[in-house]
Amino acid sequence: MxxxxxxxxxxxxxxxxxxxxxVVTEFDETIFRVYITKTGGVSLDLxxxxxxxxxxxxxxxxxxxxxxxxxxxxxxxxxxxxKPAHFKNxxxxxxxxxxxxxxxxxxxxxxxDDEGFTLKTKHGEESxxxxxxxxxxxxxDWN
Numbered sequence: 061m062x063x064x065x066x067x068x069x070x071x072x073x074x075x076x077x078x079x080x081x082x083v084v085t086e087f088d089e090t091i092f093r094v095y096i097t098k099t100g101g102v103s104l105d106l107x108x109x110x111x112x113x114x115x116x117x118x119x120x121x122x123x124x125x126x127x128x129x130x131x132x133x134x135x136x137x138x139x140x141x142x143k144p145a146h147f148k149n150x151x152x153x154x155x156x157x158x159x160x161x162x163x164x165x166x167x168x169x170x171x172x173d174d175e176g177f178t179l180k181t182k183h184g185e186e187s188x189x190x191x192x193x194x195x196x197x198x199x200x201d202w203n
Contacts, residue, residue, distance in 0.1 A: 070117060074109055076096040080095045080142060080146070091131055092123045092128045093133070097135065101134070102134035138198055144190065147196075150169050150198055153169055154168055154169075154201060165181060
């Protein structure tokens with residue numbers, strides 16, 4: 061059984077899509093986060109419904125060893141891009157990259173496929189493979 065695909069089925073049954081999952085430790089507490097998206101936005105009620113449906117499933121198929129807290133939320137307007145699908149779904153958005161060696165690049169996501177993506181930057185169009193990345197995330201220009 062693939063845990064992520066089973067979580068995705070529960071999320072999709074509620075009219076949303078699974079964006080990503082992560083396990084983090086904050087203040088000595090383990091948190092299993094499930095990020096969801098939905099056309100028109102994600103409501104608090106939708107997060108609560110999905111959380112209530114995921115909880116018994118995760119009791120039987122725990123995502124981590126030991127005690128953890130489940131959180132279900134939207135990935136937000138500024139969100140991490142970690143999978144090719146994230147890049148494909150963010151076409152036209154502003155993206156910040158950190159490359160190994162601390163180089164930082166900003167641009168607008170022009171194209172993406174399973175191998176890599178292209179950004180329009182102040183230097184023109186620049187292409188990258190996913191293996192070249194340190195981190196990537198969308199950002200909102202608040203000006």
